[in-house]
Amino acid sequence: MTLSAAQLRWGRLALVLFGTWAIFYRFWPVSHKHHFIGHPQQAWDDIAAIENGTLGFGKVFAINMASRPDKRDNIALGSSVCDFSVDWIDGVFPEDINPKTYPYNWKKDNQKSEYAARRAHVNGMRRIVEDRIGSAIIMEDDSDWDVNIKVQLQNFALGLREIQGTTDVPNTSPYGDDWDVLWIGHCGIECRTDLPFYEAPNDFTVPQSRHFLPYLRDASRFERPDHARLTCAIQDGVCTNMYAVSYQGAQRILAALSVNPLGLAEDIDIGAQFDTSLGAICGNGYLRCFAPYPALTGTYRSAGASEKSSDINDVKGDAVGFETRGVLYSTMLNVKQILNRQPVRATWEDVERPFMESDMIKIGAGSIYMVQLAADKKPRP
Numbered sequence: 001m002t003l004s005a006a007q008l009r010w011g012r013l014a015l016v017l018f019g020t021w022a023i024f025y026r027f028w029p030v031s032h033k034h035h036f037i038g039h040p041q042q043a044w045d046d047i048a049a050i051e052n053g054t055l056g057f058g059k060v061f062a063i064n065m066a067s068r069p070d071k072r073d074n075i076a077l078g079s080s081v082c083d084f085s086v087d088w089i090d091g092v093f094p095e096d097i098n099p100k101t102y103p104y105n106w107k108k109d110n111q112k113s114e115y116a117a118r119r120a121h122v123n124g125m126r127r128i129v130e131d132r133i134g135s136a137i138i139m140e141d142d143s144d145w146d147v148n149i150k151v152q153l154q155n156f157a158l159g160l161r162e163i164q165g166t167t168d169v170p171n172t173s174p175y176g177d178d179w180d181v182l183w184i185g186h187c188g189i190e191c192r193t194d195l196p197f198y199e200a201p202n203d204f205t206v207p208q209s210r211h212f213l214p215y216l217r218d219a220s221r222f223e224r225p226d227h228a229r230l231t232c233a234i235q236d237g238v239c240t241n242m243y244a245v246s247y248q249g250a251q252r253i254l255a256a257l258s259v260n261p262l263g264l265a266e267d268i269d270i271g272a273q274f275d276t277s278l279g280a281i282c283g284n285g286y287l288r289c290f291a292p293y294p295a296l297t298g299t300y301r302s303a304g305a306s307e308k309s310s311d312i313n314d315v316k317g318d319a320v321g322f323e324t325r326g327v328l329y330s331t332m333l334n335v336k337q338i339l340n341r342q343p344v345r346a347t348w349e350d351v352e353r354p355f356m357e358s359d360m361i362k363i364g365a366g367s368i369y370m371v372q373l374a375a376d377k378k379p380r381p
């Protein structure tokens, strides 16, 4: 049998297409393929502890400056309508900083207000260490969170336990026994690619990506279906809107950012703003850090003069409206609805479910994956 010219042409075209595909498949820097590892088989006992008055941690703290009772009101009422309690850590005024308190490696070209902000977080670490608190959330007082936060955190905990390799009921925390920092509210993280990650599908509290906070880092090496939330071990993060630390994590951060025992600061460069330093010590392995992607919590700004929005930077501009960032069913924007027992509304109008429904999240339905980098970097079996 001889091939016609047309058949030859098609054959050549097919070869060229196949070749192109093969080259892309082989050399595309990050192939967006995940290697499925398994469905979790784990104990669900004590996952309900996360519904308690401190979200399954020992304490929930918010950093607030005495000069901003308006923000303190927001957090007090927002936590009340979601049924958890907040304790306070005093924000630090830059004018109260004695330069003698700077650690020797503090980068002096940073602003004094940035050191003051870092100092407030470090005071939080000291509080946890002094009071022997097993774990705590620290949030900044412009935080906002989803009205579903307790269910979101339970789902997050199941993923965390899984990637920490907890097969039994954890001993020290419902979030697992092997973590220092849970970076819950961030404006960007980088997942580690050498460890497995967890993907929880069908979480309808995940905003569409066009409504994410502007993210300064991006977990985009990890392909993610629209309604999925990832939980991964991280090597960097930015913005400390909200995070949890374990007791041991607080000890280690206090050591790294203030006590500076001999030899530590030389090993890890940490003379930066709090979030930058925290990201760095997650990256160099000094702390075991984990995060959800997208972030679970975001930020809120009340209407009025634009300088209201930050106590660290000078923000100037015209008066602004209410704004929440990164949260689909915002607690702060729904305070009126919640108090009046009306349906909770989505932050944006162009969303699939403009009102919250009862079955937003399917708990524990996730799976474990390993990211597959370029084909030649595949881990050997």
Ligand SMILES: *[C@@H]1O[C@H](CO)[C@@H](O)[C@H](O)[C@H]1NC(C)=O
Pocket: 049, 050, 052, 053, 054, 055, 056, 057, 058, 134, 173, 174
């Ligand atoms: C909530 O649960 C955590 C973890 O089990 C526990 O440490 C904390 O004390 C509990 N909080 C309250 C208010 O019972």
